[in-house]
Amino acid sequence: xxxxxxxxxxxxxxxxxxxxxxxxxxxxxxxxxxxxxxxxxxxxxxxxxxxxxxxxxxxxxxxxxxxxxxxxxxxxxxxxxxxxxxxxxxxxxxxxxxxxxxxxxxxxxxxxxxxxxxxxxxxxxxxxxxxxxxxxxxxxxxxxxxxxxxxxxxxxxxxxxxxxxxxxxxxxxxxxxxxxxxxxxxxxxxxxxxxxxxxxxxxxxxxxxxxxxxxxxxxxxxxxxxxxxxxxxxxxxxxxxxxxxxxxxxxxxxxxxxxxxxxxxxxxxxxxxxxxxxxxxxxxxxxxxxxxxxxxxxxxxxxxxxxxxxxxxxxxxxxxxxxxxxxxxxxxxx
Amino acid sequence: xxxxxxxxxxxxxxxxxxxxxxxxxxxxxxxxxxxxxxxxxxxxxxxxxxxxxxxxxxxxxxxxxxxxxxxxxxxxxxxxxxxxxxxxxxxxxxxxxxxxxxxxxxxxxxxxxxxxxxxxxxxxxxxxxxxxxxxxxxxxxxxxxxxxxxxxxxxxxxxxxxxxxxxxxxxxxxxxxxxxxxxxxxxxxxxxxxxxxxxxxxxxxxxxxxxxxxxxxxxxxxxxxxxxxxxxxxxxxxxxxxxxxxxxxxxxxxxxxxxxxxxxxxxxxxxxxxxxxxxxxxxxxxxxxxxxxxxxxxxxxxxxxxxxxxxxxxxxxxxxxxxxxxx
Ligand SMILES: Cc1ncc(C[n+]2csc(CCOP(=O)(O)OP(=O)(O)O)c2C)c(N)n1
Ligand SMILES: [Mg+2]
Numbered sequence: 001x002x003x004x005x006x007x008x009x010x011x012x013x014x015x016x017x018x019x020x021x022x023x024x025x026x027x028x029x030x031x032x033x034x035x036x037x038x039x040x041x042x043x044x045x046x047x048x049x050x051x052x053x054x055x056x057x058x059x060x061x062x063x064x065x066x067x068x069x070x071x072x073x074x075x076x077x078x079x080x081x082x083x084x085x086x087x088x089x090x091x092x093x094x095x096x097x098x099x100x101x102x103x104x105x106x107x108x109x110x111x112x113x114x115x116x117x118x119x120x121x122x123x124x125x126x127x128x129x130x131x132x133x134x135x136x137x138x139x140x141x142x143x144x145x146x147x148x149x150x151x152x153x154x155x156x157x158x159x160x161x162x163x164x165x166x167x168x169x170x171x172x173x174x175x176x177x178x179x180x181x182x183x184x185x186x187x188x189x190x191x192x193x194x195x196x197x198x199x200x201x202x203x204x205x206x207x208x209x210x211x212x213x214x215x216x217x218x219x220x221x222x223x224x225x226x227x228x229x230x231x232x233x234x235x236x237x238x239x240x241x242x243x244x245x246x247x248x249x250x251x252x253x254x255x256x257x258x259x260x261x262x263x264x265x266x267x268x269x270x271x272x273x274x275x276x277x278x279x280x281x282x283x284x285x286x287x288x289x290x291x292x293x294x295x296x297x298x299x300x301x302x303x304x305x306x307x308x309x310x311x312x313x314x315x316x317x318x319x320x321x322x323x324x325x326x327x328x329x330x331x332x333x334x
Numbered sequence: 335x336x337x338x339x340x341x342x343x344x345x346x347x348x349x350x351x352x353x354x355x356x357x358x359x360x361x362x363x364x365x366x367x368x369x370x371x372x373x374x375x376x377x378x379x380x381x382x383x384x385x386x387x388x389x390x391x392x393x394x395x396x397x398x399x400x401x402x403x404x405x406x407x408x409x410x411x412x413x414x415x416x417x418x419x420x421x422x423x424x425x426x427x428x429x430x431x432x433x434x435x436x437x438x439x440x441x442x443x444x445x446x447x448x449x450x451x452x453x454x455x456x457x458x459x460x461x462x463x464x465x466x467x468x469x470x471x472x473x474x475x476x477x478x479x480x481x482x483x484x485x486x487x488x489x490x491x492x493x494x495x496x497x498x499x500x501x502x503x504x505x506x507x508x509x510x511x512x513x514x515x516x517x518x519x520x521x522x523x524x525x526x527x528x529x530x531x532x533x534x535x536x537x538x539x540x541x542x543x544x545x546x547x548x549x550x551x552x553x554x555x556x557x558x559x560x561x562x563x564x565x566x567x568x569x570x571x572x573x574x575x576x577x578x579x580x581x582x583x584x585x586x587x588x589x590x591x592x593x594x595x596x597x598x599x600x601x602x603x604x605x606x607x608x609x610x611x612x613x614x615x616x617x618x619x620x621x622x623x624x625x626x627x628x629x630x631x632x633x634x635x636x637x638x639x640x641x642x643x644x645x646x647x648x649x650x651x652x653x654x655x656x657x658x659x660x661x
Pocket of ligand 1: 070072120121122123149150151152153154180182183184250
């Protein structure tokens, strides 16, 4: 396909970004519906509204690169190319799930796609992501590790330990703080000594202060590309603070009442990454038919995946006793 | 024939592992240039260079996180936590991340790493630098727990631990670092889950670990010489996996058993062993299982206080005599 627009991103990549974000949005919405139908149990943390960040990295990364995300990680997992039924099936506790129901919503893992896990204890995965980056350096290979986390995570010790270690060893890693303005139910500004929870800490680790509009897919993509290239070229870590907003509450149980109505409305109506990107594509003279074509394709994919998941058997209870150890079992004495 | 201290056997064991497998690297605080605060890693930096022997900042979470991430890609890190008491500041990485990731990922991820740490009392360091913490890791599914009691076991168990595809917490006993052993061969491998008999006897079974295994052996020698009591001493070597069969065989023979633990009373490893014995050997028992532990207190520092808290050879002897006499 010939690029209609002659800038650094171009039409082909823009359509890729569009398709990617749309997939993340539609799957996440369906996950919510399946919850309401009680087909998904437990908890779930939706990334609705934050799709441009995972989406842009998903497009910018290469096969073999490593990503680490949080419990709010359905989108980040899909962004690496994991199957929709793998994700929804795991949420539904079906055999077709990425981990056959042993991990659940907060622990999506798909090593084949470079999804090195979703982590539910704040901060831990920043230190673990350093490890895959260290391995790339040790092995003199060129993978890049990317670690996504929230604004609230900048106040736990592991964040600071990890940044310092990444810098002193110049590890090929990109730390991405998705600043959605709230930790769980508390505004990040109320509990943080600096205005920009990640970016204002960067100088403490000799890192550049990078703040980006995390709801602008183009800007996000450019920022991702630059940081990934820097890491891949052996120039060390980056810390990106991407400003964004979650459309729903923190988790399934949270109606999000602690956020002012006006604020929510503004982000939903004026700053929605997907609404705005659609507008932008049209401004760039991309054919509306192409855009809607992608929409219906994704819709169909999601419907198909839901059917596969619903028809997938529930796990065998023998699964309980598997895979504690590398021998596949769980025995601890002879 | 070489005489080797437990301390020297640690650096030798690491060096041997690193010579055999380029995937093995070593990371910790003050481990390289300084050779470790216990001088148990002297010479490694010189032999292997900074790329494989990494002096880390005081960041226990970052150290173990990096080791875990590297292990996820197939490398085989050995990470040092200077004192086992410091495991508390990186316990999330151990208990939640390293231990559970294989299971939660449905076996997609293996974490073949070794966390070595200086454990145990005897140095009068007080309650935050002297604990015996094997039971902390024993209770978490997904962790293997190793605690060698002599130089040859350090060599053999380290070899097996590094090669093991699962995460291993390797507790070295501070009070054993200076102990010596004559060795014909240093290239040893001891499978995890194989207890060792330190003293033969059919009157009573004494089960110990690390320093307590060595004290039990000493007690058994005195019991034999002075009290005509023949005690079998089992050095468990590893708590997970546990060699229950060796314990069972001995109890069938003796019918009497005491465990000797360096940890405080509640939920020490002896409690689990005792419960297993009741479950598996009830009909062979001539009396209840006795647990010798420290009292349920933090470890005090002063000579006389610490010495009277940690089970001594004399205490083990007294407990055995009481037990054999049926008191
Ligand atoms: C160590 C730890 N403390 C607290 C929690 C409970 N918790 C789960 S999510 C969350 C908020 C995290 O906020 P942030 O990092 O901004 O991420 P977001 O949920 O906004 O994506 C908290 C406090 C936890 N999981 N781990
Ligand atoms: Mg947040």
